Amino acid sequence: xxxxxxxxxxxxxxxxxxxxxxxxxxxxxxxxxxxxxxxxxxxxxxxxxxxxxxxxxxxxxxxxxxxxxxxxxxxxxxxxxxxxxxxxxxxxxxxxxxxxxxxxxxxxxxxxxxxxxxxxxxxxxxxxxxxxxxxxxxxxxxxxxxxxxxxxxxxxxxxxxxxxxxxxxxxxxxxxxxxxxxxxxxxxxxxxxxxxxxxxxxxxx
Amino acid sequence: xxxxxxxxxxxxxxxxxxxxxxxxxxxxxxxxxxxxxxxxxxxxxxxxxxxxxxxxxxxxxxxxxxxxxxxxxxxxxxxxxxxxxxxxxxxxxxxxxxxxxxxxxxxxxxxxxxxxxxxxxxxxxxxxxxxxxxxxxxxxxxxxxxxxxxxxxxxxxxxxxxxxxxxxxxxxxxxxxxxxxxxxxxxxxxxxxxxxxxxxxxxxxxxxxxxxxxxxxxxxxxxxxxxxxxxxxxxxxxxxxxxxxxxxxxxxxxxxxxxxxxxxxxxxxxxxxxxxxxxxxxxxxxxxxxxxxxxxxxxxxxxxxxxxxxxxxxxxxxxxxxxxxxxxxxxxxxxxxxxxxxxxxxxxxxxxxxxxxxxxxxxxxxxxxxxxxxxxxxxxxxxxxxxxxxxxxxxxxxxxxxxxxxxxxxxxxxxxxxxxxxxxxxxxxxxxxxxxxxxxxxxxxxxxxxxxxxxxxxxxxxxxxxxxxxxxxxxxxxxxxxxxxxxxxxxxxxxxxxxxxxxxxxxxxxxxxxxxxxxxxxxxxxxxxxxxxxxxxxxxxxxxxxxxxxxxxxxxxxxxxxxxxxxxxxxxxxxxxxxxxxxxxxxxxxxxxxxxxxxxxxxxxxxxxxxxxxxxxxxxxxxxxxxxxxxxx
Ligand code: HEM
Numbered sequence: 001x002x003x004x005x006x007x008x009x010x011x012x013x014x015x016x017x018x019x020x021x022x023x024x025x026x027x028x029x030x031x032x033x034x035x036x037x038x039x040x041x042x043x044x045x046x047x048x049x050x051x052x053x054x055x056x057x058x059x060x061x062x063x064x065x066x067x068x069x070x071x072x073x074x075x076x077x078x079x080x081x082x083x084x085x086x087x088x089x090x091x092x093x094x095x096x097x098x099x100x101x102x103x104x105x106x107x108x109x110x111x112x113x114x115x116x117x118x119x120x121x122x123x124x125x126x127x128x129x130x131x132x133x134x135x136x137x138x139x140x141x142x143x144x145x146x147x148x149x150x151x152x153x154x155x156x157x158x159x160x161x162x163x164x165x166x167x168x169x170x171x172x173x174x175x176x177x178x179x180x181x182x183x184x185x186x187x188x189x190x191x192x193x194x195x196x197x198x199x200x201x202x203x204x205x
Numbered sequence: 206x207x208x209x210x211x212x213x214x215x216x217x218x219x220x221x222x223x224x225x226x227x228x229x230x231x232x233x234x235x236x237x238x239x240x241x242x243x244x245x246x247x248x249x250x251x252x253x254x255x256x257x258x259x260x261x262x263x264x265x266x267x268x269x270x271x272x273x274x275x276x277x278x279x280x281x282x283x284x285x286x287x288x289x290x291x292x293x294x295x296x297x298x299x300x301x302x303x304x305x306x307x308x309x310x311x312x313x314x315x316x317x318x319x320x321x322x323x324x325x326x327x328x329x330x331x332x333x334x335x336x337x338x339x340x341x342x343x344x345x346x347x348x349x350x351x352x353x354x355x356x357x358x359x360x361x362x363x364x365x366x367x368x369x370x371x372x373x374x375x376x377x378x379x380x381x382x383x384x385x386x387x388x389x390x391x392x393x394x395x396x397x398x399x400x401x402x403x404x405x406x407x408x409x410x411x412x413x414x415x416x417x418x419x420x421x422x423x424x425x426x427x428x429x430x431x432x433x434x435x436x437x438x439x440x441x442x443x444x445x446x447x448x449x450x451x452x453x454x455x456x457x458x459x460x461x462x463x464x465x466x467x468x469x470x471x472x473x474x475x476x477x478x479x480x481x482x483x484x485x486x487x488x489x490x491x492x493x494x495x496x497x498x499x500x501x502x503x504x505x506x507x508x509x510x511x512x513x514x515x516x517x518x519x520x521x522x523x524x525x526x527x528x529x530x531x532x533x534x535x536x537x538x539x540x541x542x543x544x545x546x547x548x549x550x551x552x553x554x555x556x557x558x559x560x561x562x563x564x565x566x567x568x569x570x571x572x573x574x575x576x577x578x579x580x581x582x583x584x585x586x587x588x589x590x591x592x593x594x595x596x597x598x599x600x601x602x603x604x605x606x607x608x609x610x611x612x613x614x615x616x617x618x619x620x621x622x623x624x625x626x627x628x629x630x631x632x633x634x635x636x637x638x639x640x641x642x643x644x645x646x647x648x649x650x651x652x653x654x655x656x657x658x659x660x661x662x663x664x665x666x667x668x669x670x671x672x673x674x675x676x677x678x679x680x681x682x683x684x685x686x687x688x689x690x691x692x693x694x695x696x697x698x699x700x701x702x703x704x705x706x707x708x709x710x711x712x713x714x715x716x717x718x719x720x721x722x723x724x725x726x727x728x729x730x731x732x733x734x735x736x737x738x739x740x741x742x743x744x745x746x747x748x749x750x751x752x753x754x755x756x757x758x759x760x761x762x763x764x765x766x767x768x769x770x771x772x773x774x775x776x777x778x779x780x781x782x783x784x785x786x787x788x789x790x791x792x793x794x795x796x797x798x799x800x801x802x803x804x805x806x807x808x809x810x811x812x813x814x815x816x817x818x819x820x821x822x823x824x825x826x827x828x829x830x831x832x833x834x835x836x837x838x
Contacts (some may be wrong), residue, residue: 012755020775026397033389041427055454134452137444159819168827
């Protein structure tokens with residue numbers, strides 16, 4: 001119709017594959033974008049913590065107990081351990097092993113549930129309450145912020161498990177499983193500095 | 206672009222149109238994932254809000270036109286400038302740039318849609334939620350009244366009972382989530398959906414600008430979301446982030462806010478650089494001068510903008526050394542901006558310029574922006590800033606930067622791409638008239654404010670006594686603003702009139718060099734029949750265009766390429782229309798609004814969000830035939 005030039009066709013894309021893995025895949029990049037946003041959020045939240053701690057004479061302020069290490073450390077160890085099955089699922093999914101992926105994602109759902117329980121214990125042990133002072137507020141903020149990521153990713157894993165067990169898995173869904181695994185790794189890695197800041201910094205500061 | 210005359214080309218086009226079109230009627234309206242339709246409604250909404258906020262501005266200018274007027278009381282004036290400023294920044298300037306990107310990026314890439322089509326729809330609906338969040342309460346007289354940045358302790362629980370401050374804070378959350386969704390989409394579309402041959406070094410400047418602006422958004426916006434969430438927590442569940450009595454610090458809010466607020470100015474300005482570069486290239490009829498320097502300067506602005514954040518904190522007393530550093534940094538940003546202006550002028554100089562309306566806007570932009578930049582360099586020097594802060598000098602400065610630096614290029618871009626979107630040209634006569642009224646009225650209205658500021662007139666005052674001698678210049682300012690507003694109405698009238706009566710044009714009425722001009726005007730649902738190839742910055746200025754075929758005709762498919770070299774990797778299945786982005790936005794709205802009243806909304810509100818998102822992402826494929834949940838025959 002109204003074209004300045006009619007293009008000359010120099011080849012066909014029909015022979016290209018119709019899916020890809022890892023960083024070649026489009027969705028991998030979308031995932032990365034959201035990790036960047038949330039990562040920035042974590043960094044700034046830690047920045048708030050440090051800002052408030054530097055403005056305070058004592059940290060934790062006089063009268064507040066040191067944060068309890070018991071449940072938080074159990075949670076942290078369990079979280080790190082969850083990387084082993086997580087990375088396994090990711091590898092199996094790269095090899096398009098449907099049976100293993102179905103099993104693995106289901107297992108990750110169960111593991112997520114255990115972690116949520118441990119996190120609940122950690123939160124129950126958080127002292128003092130958030131409305132005590134700024135120290136408590138910012139500590140609670142970091143924990144809640146991170147917990148919301150665990151809850152979201154657990155929900156995602158649960159739905160994925162349901163879908164995988166009821167449908168035939170295509171290339172794109174294997175890629176989705178990989179992305180979900182990557183996201184879990186992000187949630188795990190993001191926690192480590194938070195754990196150090198919340199639970200150890202007040203002991204050395 | 207089609208193959209010649211009849212034959213395979215036409216049937217290909219017809220089939221693709223069938224595959225990519227929306228369902229008819231209201232259902233199609235609600236479910237569409239066509240980036241052009243989504244962007245169009247985004248743009249129309251922002252323009253409507255520009256009009257509303259402009260009316261508020263006129264109201265304020267009338268109030269200030271003579272000393273000692275009492276048609277507005279102080280509270281109403283506070284509400285007016287808060288609503289005006291918040292609307293202009295959060296509901297107009299940032300979203301309109303995102304919207305232009307949603308419309309243009311796929312076309313400029315020769316693609317059929319964005320990387321994540323449903324995310325684009327979600328972004329619009331959520332943005333609309335933000336609009337309603339601010340303006341519906343206004344209709345029942347609950348209007349934020351603390352300016353466009355609501356500093357605690359003033360906005361904290363002690364000094365702002367009621368829900369005015371919450372509404373402001375939650376409006377921010379809405380619009381920022383919408384902007385983040387759009388930015389990820391734009392950035393990843395530019396990185397992964399480039400046409401074969403469009404290496405990073407052959408990417409049009411507009412795309413560079415949008416890529417940088419999107420990345421800036423990704424890094425800047427979490428800060429303000431964090432700040433407003435903390436504010437809401439202080440107000441709702443008695444945390445102590447900003448209350449000194451509990452060991453908190455109100456300065457923390459300011460730091461977080463400006464970590465976003467300063468880049469924000471450049472998030473608005475950088476896309477404008479993209480518009481101007483595209484227009485200058487076409488109307489000078491030669492490739493842009495100093496492409497590499499332009500790319501580097503856009504990148505430099507992106508990085509410097511974050512370093513500048515503390516310059517807003519001068520007035521709150523930072524350590525000496527810091528002050529010197531940030532003064533230097535503020536002045537350095539003038540350097541990349543200067544390079545850009547130099548390159549544009551050199552392009553015009555070395556080309557065969559044509560003065561159609563888009564080009565007029567570029568000239569209006571350059572002049573106005575240079576004035577705004579100069580007054581900016583003045584305030585960037587810390588000692589002077591202390592003197593001028595909170596006077597009309599600042600009001601003049603930021604309107605020069607925002608209106609001159611972003612709105613003028615935007616209007617130019619609107620005229621430039623209008624024929625692509627509608628298939629018709631806007632009237633040049635009306636366009637020139639609108640241009641003269643807006644640019645003339647604006648300068649008449651805002652230049653005197655520099656002088657008023659130097660004379661000491663403070664900003665955010667609802668009136669002033671006659672004895673100060675500010676009356677005449679304020680009257681001039683009001684007259685100028687009125688002229689500009691009339692110009693705006695002429696502009697809109699022109700757009701409407703031309704929509705039905707403008708001269709019909711073909712694909713490339715201006716002789717533009719980039720791929721969007723190869724699509725039909727207006728582009729069909731699938732944009733392009735073939736996958737075009739690129740081997741220069743100005744592909745349409747060559748003798749011959751080349752293309753690939755082989756994408757599916759009966760399914761929505763797009764080509765994904767590598768990040769650096771844009772080499773084809775695979776064919777990506779692209780999702781079709783869906784109601785779930787809208788449903789998800791509604792669910793999120795419930796959650797956001799609820800959380801003003803009770804923290805439990807975060808828990809219960811999450812359930813509908815989860816349900817909606819599950820439907821959104823649920824892939825449709827055959828049922829499994831094995832395993833306990835499989836379907837056996
Ligand atoms: C003809 C158009 C416009 C007129 C007449 C106008 C007029 C005004 C006036 C009278 C004020 C209040 C000044 C004060 O009392 O301190 C104001 C504030 C402001 N305007 Fe505009 N304006 C216009 C367009 C814009 C645009 C396009 C933008 C942004 C893109 C904008 C952004 C702002 C902001 C951020 C404030 C500060 C609000 C605050 O103090 O919190 N204005 N404008």
